[in-house]
Amino acid sequence: MTLLGPSSLNIPHRKVLNRKENKKLIKKYLQGEIGWSDKSLKLMKDNIRTLLRNEQEDRCIYCRRIIKIDRRNVSEDIEHYLDKSRDYYKKWAFSPLNLTLSCRPCNFVKNTKDLGDPSMRTTNNILNGVGRFKWIHPYFDDYHANIEIKKGWLYSIKQGAPNPTASAQMISNCELDKIERIERIGEEIKERQSRITDLMLKCMAKQQHARSQKLGIWLKFEQDRNWFDY
CATH class of the missing domain: 1.10.286 (GTP Cyclohydrolase I; Chain A, domain 1)
Known part of the structure; x- marks a missing residue:
């Protein structure tokens, strides 16, 4: 079976987020002085995109299809697993364990779904085992141990999946079962x-x-x- 992209992600973009100049920008964002689309964040976000693209082998973190390199990044989004538009998740907007790349359709379908539980709203760190996630997590779960993708873009829960509930929820909520028709x-x-x-x-x-x-x-x-x- 061909594995489409990595089973789980490493965090090469941490080094970008830890740069002194970027820490200052992140602080300004968290204090509400600048918004996500502020031009001052562009270089940092471009660097994050490049590192995540390489880490994800150019594939969407959810559907695992190739994300085309487009003229103005209109095919991809920096994806926040815990949605930054929710006040209680804004603090995770630049957490390396909350950042991935997704294709625009998957990000559109996901929209502002809340993928955490109440404990994630108050914890100070995103850690494996702290709280429960509604979809499989790109850093904590093994994608290919949970979801199988067959030729024709057929998605199913893998037999013996360690996290079948989150896998089923992701396939359903992200509408991965519709990709067969799209492709x-x-x-x-x-x-x-x-x-x-x-x-x-x-x-x-x-x-x-x-x-x-x-x-x-x-x-x-x-x-x-x-x-x-x-």
Whole structure:
């Protein structure tokens, strides 16, 4: 089985957040002097994006599809697992264990869902085992031990998952069960090309060279015809 992205995240962006100049900016944000979209935060956020992209292997933390590098980062969002728009989670806006990257659709669907429990509203630190999270946590839970993604973008709770309740909640709330339909065209193209490839390999094994060549030409035609579609 191909694993799409890391099982859980490390925190390479901690070093960015700990820079002296950035600590000052974070303090101003937490005191309400500047907002999340303030231009003074752009460089820090760009650095965080770069490190998280590399850590997540260019994949959304939730759906695990590739996030395209777009002209103005419109395909991705710096995702706050505990939503920063809620007053009691604002203190976690720059906590390294609360920051990931998500694709825009997943972030839109997640919206302002409260993924913590009441204990997370009062604790001073985000720690594994302190409070309960409604979805699997990108730093504390093993994604691939909990959720299986099969060809065709079919999401299911893995047998023996250590956190099946949070896995089911994330699949449902994040509408991962709808991605099969969204990716249908690309999957049909890949499946068709895979069938041609399999036939060509069987012909080659039987030394049916003329038929193998025809299948190779057909495969090249399929690839060229659908080059921009998946």
